[in-house]
Amino acid sequence: MITSRSKRTISLFARLPGVGEKTAQRYLLYLLTAEDELAAELGRELVELRQHLQPCSLCGNIAEIETPTSTAICAICSDVKRDPSLLCVVARVHDLLAIERAGSMRGRYFVLGKLLSPLEGVGPDDLPIERLLARIQKENVQEVICATPPSVDGEATALLLKRELAPLGVTLSRIASGVPHGGDLEFADPITMGRAFAGRQRL
Protein backbone atom coordinates (compact mmCIF):
# COMPACT_ATOMS: atom_id res chain seq x y z
CA MET A 1 0.00 0.00 0.00
CA ILE A 2 1.70 3.10 -1.26
CA THR A 3 0.48 6.69 -1.12
CA SER A 4 -1.04 8.48 -4.10
CA ARG A 5 1.81 11.00 -4.06
CA SER A 6 4.36 8.18 -4.22
CA LYS A 7 2.43 6.68 -7.11
CA ARG A 8 2.51 9.99 -8.96
CA THR A 9 6.25 10.43 -8.46
CA ILE A 10 6.89 6.83 -9.49
CA SER A 11 4.81 7.17 -12.64
CA LEU A 12 6.64 10.37 -13.60
CA PHE A 13 10.05 8.70 -13.12
CA ALA A 14 8.81 5.72 -15.10
CA ARG A 15 8.30 7.94 -18.15
CA LEU A 16 12.09 8.37 -18.41
CA PRO A 17 13.68 6.08 -21.01
CA GLY A 18 14.54 2.61 -19.69
CA VAL A 19 12.95 3.24 -16.29
CA GLY A 20 10.37 0.71 -15.13
CA GLU A 21 8.15 0.63 -12.06
CA LYS A 22 10.80 -0.95 -9.81
CA THR A 23 13.58 1.41 -10.82
CA ALA A 24 11.25 4.38 -10.34
CA GLN A 25 10.36 3.10 -6.87
CA ARG A 26 14.04 2.67 -6.06
CA TYR A 27 14.68 6.30 -7.03
CA LEU A 28 11.79 7.47 -4.88
CA LEU A 29 12.89 5.52 -1.81
CA TYR A 30 16.45 6.76 -2.23
CA LEU A 31 15.25 10.36 -2.45
CA LEU A 32 13.06 9.88 0.64
CA THR A 33 15.66 8.28 2.82
CA ALA A 34 19.22 8.76 1.63
CA GLU A 35 20.21 12.32 0.81
CA ASP A 36 18.36 15.14 2.53
CA GLU A 37 18.63 17.80 -0.13
CA LEU A 38 18.84 15.79 -3.35
CA ALA A 39 15.11 15.63 -4.11
CA ALA A 40 14.63 19.39 -3.74
CA GLU A 41 17.84 20.22 -5.66
CA LEU A 42 17.01 17.93 -8.55
CA GLY A 43 13.42 19.18 -8.47
CA ARG A 44 14.40 22.85 -8.72
CA GLU A 45 16.75 22.02 -11.58
CA LEU A 46 14.07 20.18 -13.51
CA VAL A 47 11.35 22.79 -12.97
CA GLU A 48 13.40 25.35 -14.89
CA LEU A 49 15.21 22.94 -17.20
CA ARG A 50 13.44 23.81 -20.41
CA GLN A 51 13.55 27.54 -19.77
CA HIS A 52 17.34 27.43 -19.65
CA LEU A 53 18.32 24.65 -21.99
CA GLN A 54 17.06 24.51 -25.56
CA PRO A 55 18.17 23.01 -28.86
CA CYS A 56 20.78 25.18 -30.59
CA SER A 57 19.07 27.04 -33.45
CA LEU A 58 22.04 26.29 -35.73
CA CYS A 59 22.88 22.67 -35.01
CA GLY A 60 20.37 21.13 -32.60
CA ASN A 61 22.89 20.54 -29.79
CA ILE A 62 21.90 21.51 -26.24
CA ALA A 63 22.32 25.24 -25.74
CA GLU A 64 22.07 27.31 -22.60
CA ILE A 65 20.02 30.48 -23.03
CA GLU A 66 20.56 33.55 -20.90
CA THR A 67 17.24 35.35 -21.25
CA PRO A 68 13.91 33.82 -22.34
CA THR A 69 13.92 35.86 -25.56
CA SER A 70 17.48 35.16 -26.71
CA THR A 71 18.24 32.76 -29.54
CA ALA A 72 19.81 29.48 -28.43
CA ILE A 73 23.33 29.06 -29.84
CA CYS A 74 25.39 26.21 -28.41
CA ALA A 75 28.96 26.36 -27.14
CA ILE A 76 30.28 24.50 -30.19
CA CYS A 77 28.62 26.75 -32.77
CA SER A 78 29.90 29.83 -30.93
CA ASP A 79 33.43 28.45 -30.43
CA VAL A 80 35.70 30.37 -32.83
CA LYS A 81 38.43 27.73 -32.47
CA ARG A 82 36.24 25.17 -34.20
CA ASP A 83 36.95 24.66 -37.90
CA PRO A 84 33.91 26.18 -39.65
CA SER A 85 34.71 24.43 -42.93
CA LEU A 86 34.11 20.98 -41.43
CA LEU A 87 30.57 19.92 -40.55
CA CYS A 88 29.66 16.59 -38.95
CA VAL A 89 26.09 15.39 -39.49
CA VAL A 90 24.69 13.17 -36.73
CA ALA A 91 21.32 11.58 -36.06
CA ARG A 92 20.90 12.54 -32.40
CA VAL A 93 22.38 14.79 -29.73
CA HIS A 94 23.51 11.59 -27.95
CA ASP A 95 25.79 10.89 -30.91
CA LEU A 96 27.20 14.43 -30.90
CA LEU A 97 28.02 14.10 -27.20
CA ALA A 98 29.62 10.68 -27.77
CA ILE A 99 31.84 12.12 -30.55
CA GLU A 100 32.75 15.09 -28.34
CA ARG A 101 33.74 12.76 -25.50
CA ALA A 102 36.08 10.94 -27.88
CA GLY A 103 37.56 14.27 -29.01
CA SER A 104 38.12 13.21 -32.66
CA MET A 105 36.20 16.04 -34.29
CA ARG A 106 37.50 19.60 -34.72
CA GLY A 107 34.61 20.94 -36.78
CA ARG A 108 30.99 21.72 -35.99
CA TYR A 109 27.83 19.62 -36.05
CA PHE A 110 24.40 19.33 -37.52
CA VAL A 111 21.83 17.16 -35.72
CA LEU A 112 19.24 15.62 -38.04
CA GLY A 113 17.01 14.58 -35.17
CA LYS A 114 15.99 11.39 -36.97
CA LEU A 115 17.10 8.99 -39.69
CA LEU A 116 15.49 8.18 -43.00
CA SER A 117 13.38 5.10 -42.30
CA PRO A 118 11.03 3.74 -44.94
CA LEU A 119 9.86 1.07 -42.48
CA GLU A 120 8.87 3.65 -39.87
CA GLY A 121 7.47 6.02 -42.45
CA VAL A 122 10.23 8.63 -42.15
CA GLY A 123 10.83 10.07 -45.61
CA PRO A 124 13.29 12.67 -46.98
CA ASP A 125 10.81 15.49 -46.29
CA ASP A 126 10.84 14.63 -42.58
CA LEU A 127 14.55 15.48 -42.33
CA PRO A 128 15.84 19.08 -42.03
CA ILE A 129 17.71 18.89 -45.35
CA GLU A 130 16.84 22.47 -46.31
CA ARG A 131 18.34 23.84 -43.11
CA LEU A 132 21.43 21.68 -43.62
CA LEU A 133 21.95 22.94 -47.18
CA ALA A 134 21.43 26.55 -46.06
CA ARG A 135 24.00 26.17 -43.32
CA ILE A 136 26.58 24.58 -45.62
CA GLN A 137 26.26 27.48 -48.05
CA LYS A 138 26.06 30.27 -45.49
CA GLU A 139 29.12 29.08 -43.54
CA ASN A 140 31.06 28.02 -46.62
CA VAL A 141 31.51 24.44 -45.39
CA GLN A 142 34.12 22.47 -47.41
CA GLU A 143 33.70 18.98 -45.98
CA VAL A 144 30.65 17.26 -44.54
CA ILE A 145 31.23 14.11 -42.50
CA CYS A 146 28.21 11.86 -42.30
CA ALA A 147 28.33 10.22 -38.86
CA THR A 148 24.95 8.54 -38.92
CA PRO A 149 25.11 5.07 -37.33
CA PRO A 150 26.16 2.04 -39.43
CA SER A 151 22.62 0.66 -39.61
CA VAL A 152 20.18 0.28 -42.51
CA ASP A 153 18.55 3.63 -41.71
CA GLY A 154 21.93 5.27 -41.11
CA GLU A 155 23.21 4.11 -44.51
CA ALA A 156 20.00 5.19 -46.22
CA THR A 157 20.39 8.63 -44.67
CA ALA A 158 24.02 8.81 -45.87
CA LEU A 159 22.90 8.04 -49.42
CA LEU A 160 20.22 10.71 -49.17
CA LEU A 161 22.87 13.23 -48.11
CA LYS A 162 25.05 12.16 -51.04
CA ARG A 163 22.20 12.91 -53.44
CA GLU A 164 21.15 16.18 -51.82
CA LEU A 165 24.65 17.57 -51.36
CA ALA A 166 25.94 16.65 -54.83
CA PRO A 167 24.99 20.01 -56.45
CA LEU A 168 26.97 21.93 -53.80
CA GLY A 169 30.37 20.51 -54.76
CA VAL A 170 31.22 19.94 -51.11
CA THR A 171 33.35 16.93 -50.06
CA LEU A 172 31.13 14.37 -48.37
CA SER A 173 32.66 11.59 -46.30
CA ARG A 174 31.27 8.83 -44.14
CA ILE A 175 32.81 7.68 -40.86
CA ALA A 176 34.45 4.27 -41.18
CA SER A 177 32.46 1.44 -39.74
CA GLY A 178 34.76 0.88 -36.81
CA VAL A 179 31.55 0.93 -34.87
CA PRO A 180 30.05 -2.57 -35.26
CA HIS A 181 27.09 -2.93 -37.62
CA GLY A 182 23.83 -2.34 -35.80
CA GLY A 183 25.77 -0.81 -32.92
CA ASP A 184 25.14 2.45 -31.16
CA LEU A 185 27.59 5.36 -31.42
CA GLU A 186 26.84 6.23 -27.85
CA PHE A 187 28.59 3.14 -26.53
CA ALA A 188 31.69 3.25 -28.74
CA ASP A 189 34.95 3.74 -26.88
CA PRO A 190 37.24 6.67 -27.80
CA ILE A 191 39.64 4.45 -29.80
CA THR A 192 36.87 2.95 -31.92
CA MET A 193 35.44 6.41 -32.39
CA GLY A 194 38.87 7.81 -33.31
CA ARG A 195 39.46 5.07 -35.90
CA ALA A 196 36.03 5.60 -37.33
CA PHE A 197 36.85 9.25 -37.92
CA ALA A 198 40.40 8.68 -39.17
CA GLY A 199 39.30 6.03 -41.68
CA ARG A 200 36.41 7.99 -43.11
CA GLN A 201 35.67 7.29 -46.78
CA ARG A 202 34.62 9.65 -49.49
CA LEU A 203 31.03 8.92 -50.46
Add this chain to the structure above:
Amino acid sequence: MITSRSKRTISLFARLPGVGEKTAQRYLLYLLTAEDELAAELGRELVELRQHLQPCSLCGNIAEIETPTSTAICAICSDVKRDPSLLCVVARVHDLLAIERAGSMRGRYFVLGKLLSPLEGVGPDDLPIERLLARIQKENVQEVICATPPSVDGEATALLLKRELAPLGVTLSRIASGVPHGGDLEFADPITMGRAFAGRQRL
Protein backbone atom coordinates in the same frame (compact mmCIF):
# COMPACT_ATOMS: atom_id res chain seq x y z
CA MET B 1 31.00 20.29 -25.04
CA ILE B 2 28.05 20.47 -22.75
CA THR B 3 26.68 23.42 -20.78
CA SER B 4 27.31 23.89 -17.07
CA ARG B 5 23.59 23.61 -16.39
CA SER B 6 23.46 20.29 -18.23
CA LYS B 7 26.44 19.12 -16.19
CA ARG B 8 24.68 20.07 -12.98
CA THR B 9 21.48 18.24 -13.94
CA ILE B 10 23.47 15.20 -15.06
CA SER B 11 25.48 15.09 -11.83
CA LEU B 12 22.28 15.32 -9.75
CA PHE B 13 20.67 12.46 -11.72
CA ALA B 14 23.89 10.47 -11.34
CA ARG B 15 23.47 10.52 -7.56
CA LEU B 16 20.43 8.26 -7.88
CA PRO B 17 21.19 4.59 -7.22
CA GLY B 18 22.44 2.69 -10.26
CA VAL B 19 22.54 5.80 -12.45
CA GLY B 20 25.85 6.53 -14.20
CA GLU B 21 26.91 9.45 -16.34
CA LYS B 22 25.47 8.01 -19.56
CA THR B 23 22.11 7.14 -18.07
CA ALA B 24 21.91 10.59 -16.48
CA GLN B 25 22.67 12.18 -19.84
CA ARG B 26 20.01 10.03 -21.48
CA TYR B 27 17.45 11.25 -18.96
CA LEU B 28 18.45 14.87 -19.55
CA LEU B 29 18.21 14.61 -23.34
CA TYR B 30 14.87 12.89 -23.06
CA LEU B 31 13.56 15.64 -20.80
CA LEU B 32 14.87 18.31 -23.17
CA THR B 33 13.47 16.85 -26.34
CA ALA B 34 10.74 14.31 -25.82
CA GLU B 35 7.93 15.34 -23.52
CA ASP B 36 7.19 19.02 -23.13
CA GLU B 37 5.85 19.04 -19.60
CA LEU B 38 7.62 16.10 -18.00
CA ALA B 39 10.68 17.96 -16.68
CA ALA B 40 8.60 20.65 -14.97
CA GLU B 41 6.07 18.14 -13.60
CA LEU B 42 8.72 15.83 -12.19
CA GLY B 43 10.61 18.86 -10.90
CA ARG B 44 7.61 20.25 -9.00
CA GLU B 45 6.96 16.83 -7.53
CA LEU B 46 10.53 16.44 -6.29
CA VAL B 47 10.83 19.95 -4.86
CA GLU B 48 8.07 19.18 -2.37
CA LEU B 49 8.69 15.45 -2.04
CA ARG B 50 10.14 15.42 1.43
CA GLN B 51 7.60 17.86 2.80
CA HIS B 52 4.78 15.50 1.90
CA LEU B 53 6.26 12.04 2.23
CA GLN B 54 8.03 10.91 5.37
CA PRO B 55 8.81 7.63 7.11
CA CYS B 56 5.85 6.41 9.19
CA SER B 57 6.60 7.11 12.84
CA LEU B 58 5.28 3.66 13.80
CA CYS B 59 6.75 1.35 11.16
CA GLY B 60 9.11 3.24 8.85
CA ASN B 61 6.98 2.75 5.70
CA ILE B 62 6.39 5.76 3.43
CA ALA B 63 3.64 7.95 4.86
CA GLU B 64 1.90 10.94 3.35
CA ILE B 65 1.56 13.87 5.76
CA GLU B 66 -1.22 16.41 5.46
CA THR B 67 0.25 19.38 7.34
CA PRO B 68 3.94 20.00 8.12
CA THR B 69 3.33 19.56 11.87
CA SER B 70 1.33 16.33 11.75
CA THR B 71 2.85 12.99 12.71
CA ALA B 72 3.49 10.65 9.81
CA ILE B 73 1.36 7.47 10.06
CA CYS B 74 1.29 5.24 6.99
CA ALA B 75 -1.77 3.77 5.30
CA ILE B 76 -0.97 0.28 6.63
CA CYS B 77 -0.58 1.33 10.28
CA SER B 78 -3.84 3.27 10.10
CA ASP B 79 -5.76 0.53 8.27
CA VAL B 80 -8.16 -1.00 10.81
CA LYS B 81 -8.69 -4.06 8.61
CA ARG B 82 -5.08 -5.10 9.18
CA ASP B 83 -4.53 -7.72 11.87
CA PRO B 84 -2.81 -5.83 14.70
CA SER B 85 -1.66 -9.04 16.39
CA LEU B 86 0.64 -9.94 13.46
CA LEU B 87 3.79 -7.90 12.87
CA CYS B 88 6.20 -8.48 10.01
CA VAL B 89 9.77 -7.24 10.53
CA VAL B 90 11.63 -6.28 7.34
CA ALA B 91 15.02 -4.77 6.63
CA ARG B 92 13.99 -2.07 4.16
CA VAL B 93 10.92 -0.30 2.79
CA HIS B 94 11.70 -1.99 -0.56
CA ASP B 95 11.02 -5.34 1.10
CA LEU B 96 7.76 -4.12 2.64
CA LEU B 97 6.58 -2.94 -0.78
CA ALA B 98 7.60 -6.26 -2.37
CA ILE B 99 5.61 -8.19 0.26
CA GLU B 100 2.62 -5.88 -0.23
CA ARG B 101 2.73 -6.44 -3.99
CA ALA B 102 2.57 -10.19 -3.39
CA GLY B 103 -0.38 -9.72 -1.02
CA SER B 104 0.61 -12.54 1.38
CA MET B 105 0.64 -10.52 4.58
CA ARG B 106 -2.46 -9.44 6.50
CA GLY B 107 -0.69 -7.90 9.47
CA ARG B 108 1.39 -4.77 9.93
CA TYR B 109 5.10 -4.07 9.49
CA PHE B 110 8.19 -2.86 11.25
CA VAL B 111 11.10 -1.62 9.13
CA LEU B 112 14.50 -2.10 10.78
CA GLY B 113 16.25 0.14 8.27
CA LYS B 114 19.37 -2.03 8.32
CA LEU B 115 20.57 -5.54 9.15
CA LEU B 116 22.96 -6.72 11.82
CA SER B 117 26.32 -6.84 10.05
CA PRO B 118 29.50 -7.54 12.03
CA LEU B 119 31.53 -7.12 8.83
CA GLU B 120 30.14 -3.65 8.16
CA GLY B 121 30.26 -2.69 11.82
CA VAL B 122 26.49 -2.71 12.35
CA GLY B 123 25.85 -4.01 15.87
CA PRO B 124 22.66 -4.69 17.87
CA ASP B 125 22.66 -1.13 19.23
CA ASP B 126 22.40 0.23 15.70
CA LEU B 127 19.03 -1.45 15.18
CA PRO B 128 15.74 0.02 16.54
CA ILE B 129 15.13 -2.95 18.84
CA GLU B 130 13.77 -0.80 21.68
CA ARG B 131 11.15 0.73 19.41
CA LEU B 132 10.23 -2.74 18.12
CA LEU B 133 9.79 -4.15 21.65
CA ALA B 134 7.74 -1.12 22.66
CA ARG B 135 5.46 -1.52 19.67
CA ILE B 136 4.96 -5.25 20.29
CA GLN B 137 3.91 -4.59 23.88
CA LYS B 138 1.82 -1.51 23.20
CA GLU B 139 -0.17 -3.11 20.38
CA ASN B 140 -0.37 -6.53 22.03
CA VAL B 141 1.27 -8.29 19.07
CA GLN B 142 0.92 -12.10 19.21
CA GLU B 143 3.12 -13.18 16.32
CA VAL B 144 6.19 -11.58 14.82
CA ILE B 145 7.26 -12.75 11.37
CA CYS B 146 10.91 -12.10 10.65
CA ALA B 147 11.13 -11.36 6.89
CA THR B 148 14.75 -10.29 6.74
CA PRO B 149 16.45 -11.64 3.59
CA PRO B 150 17.96 -15.17 3.58
CA SER B 151 21.54 -13.86 3.71
CA VAL B 152 24.20 -14.05 6.43
CA ASP B 153 23.21 -10.64 7.78
CA GLY B 154 19.51 -11.46 7.47
CA GLU B 155 19.97 -14.69 9.47
CA ALA B 156 22.08 -12.92 12.09
CA THR B 157 19.34 -10.34 12.48
CA ALA B 158 16.72 -13.10 12.85
CA LEU B 159 18.77 -14.67 15.65
CA LEU B 160 19.10 -11.29 17.34
CA LEU B 161 15.31 -10.90 17.23
CA LYS B 162 14.92 -14.41 18.72
CA ARG B 163 17.11 -13.41 21.66
CA GLU B 164 15.55 -9.99 22.18
CA LEU B 165 11.94 -11.11 21.83
CA ALA B 166 12.24 -14.24 24.01
CA PRO B 167 11.23 -12.49 27.28
CA LEU B 168 7.99 -11.22 25.68
CA GLY B 169 6.49 -14.68 25.09
CA VAL B 170 5.45 -13.69 21.59
CA THR B 171 5.48 -16.26 18.74
CA LEU B 172 8.41 -15.53 16.45
CA SER B 173 8.54 -17.07 12.98
CA ARG B 174 10.85 -16.75 10.03
CA ILE B 175 9.73 -16.69 6.39
CA ALA B 176 10.68 -19.91 4.59
CA SER B 177 13.66 -19.60 2.33
CA GLY B 178 11.69 -19.95 -0.87
CA VAL B 179 13.67 -16.90 -1.86
CA PRO B 180 17.06 -18.23 -3.02
CA HIS B 181 19.98 -17.78 -0.65
CA GLY B 182 21.73 -14.48 -1.25
CA GLY B 183 18.72 -13.28 -3.24
CA ASP B 184 16.79 -10.06 -2.89
CA LEU B 185 13.19 -10.01 -1.68
CA GLU B 186 12.48 -7.20 -4.05
CA PHE B 187 12.83 -9.45 -7.10
CA ALA B 188 10.86 -12.44 -5.80
CA ASP B 189 7.70 -13.22 -7.77
CA PRO B 190 4.34 -13.38 -5.94
CA ILE B 191 4.30 -17.22 -5.87
CA THR B 192 7.76 -17.46 -4.31
CA MET B 193 6.79 -14.76 -1.88
CA GLY B 194 3.52 -16.53 -1.04
CA ARG B 195 5.30 -19.84 -0.42
CA ALA B 196 7.86 -18.12 1.75
CA PHE B 197 5.09 -16.77 3.95
CA ALA B 198 3.02 -19.98 4.00
CA GLY B 199 6.02 -22.13 4.97
CA ARG B 200 7.27 -19.90 7.73
CA GLN B 201 9.00 -21.75 10.58
CA ARG B 202 8.92 -21.07 14.26
CA LEU B 203 12.29 -19.77 15.39
